[in-house]
């Protein structure tokens with residue numbers, strides 16, 4: 096057991112999860128299996144990652160039972176809309192071999208299509224039916240969050256955002272705190288081809304604490320009560336990224352990492368730029 100974060104719907108979520116973006120369907124059983132063996136109890140996939148069946152295979156073969164795992168998937172943009180969202184959730188459950196998800200997210204608001212409110216209503220219905228325990232969103236700006244809350248009265252449990260030392264999302268964190276929406280951080284190490292992994296400060300702090308820059312970054316997220324979702328296609332890195340429970344970053348050093356923010360004040364990319372992505 097490792098730390099969990101309480102959600103606004105009474106459920107809890109393991110604070111560290113294994114992200115599987117860009118993991119091939121064929122590699123997923125082995126890599127996700129290794130992550131579960133390493134101790135992860137939270138797996139974050141998406142319809143758009145095209146690897147749900149492989150993740151499902153890993154869950155079926157896992158050394159722990161289904162009820163010890165927290166499984167998230169996300170709705171593909173092209174499946175937005177009330178009926179198609181419900182239909183595609185059923186298809187996700189079938190591919191994963193599960194009778195429910197722990198968390199289901201709208202992957203992007205895709206505001207150009209303006210279907211995210213109806214889609215949110217479908218997720219509320221899916222939760223009422225017990226097919227998902229918790230519901231949330233991803234890549235939503237405060238204006239999108241406000242709209243679904245205003246129109247349904249249901250506050251998402253989480254919003255999953257890109258968040259790492261070089262892009263700390265300071266301008267919207269308070270909004271999430273006020274609404275009791277937990278932030279899940281994707282690309283917590285800076286994403287593909289991250290320059291943060293050899294950032295001099297993170298290397299220095301790694302040496303100080305006897306940890307890698309990746310472990311320092313994950314610890315920085317954990318100490319701010321963020322949910323953190325590092326990904327790796329390499330089992331040994333998955334193991335390394337889970338080995339973060341035996342040290343604490345001193346507050347002065349947290350402040351120094353805070354100083355790495357290079358996108359403070361800038362907003363998320365316009366989600367419609369990414370409509371094609373997932």
Ligand code: A2P
Nearest residue numbers: 282283284285286287309325326327328329332
């Ligand atoms: P790989 O899959 O080849 O291991 P994130 O998207 O979570 O921010 O991660 C950024 C990249 O860093 C990933 O694409 C991953 O590539 C790589 N990575 C993950 N964990 C580590 C690690 N512990 N050390 C170095 N690189 C890592």
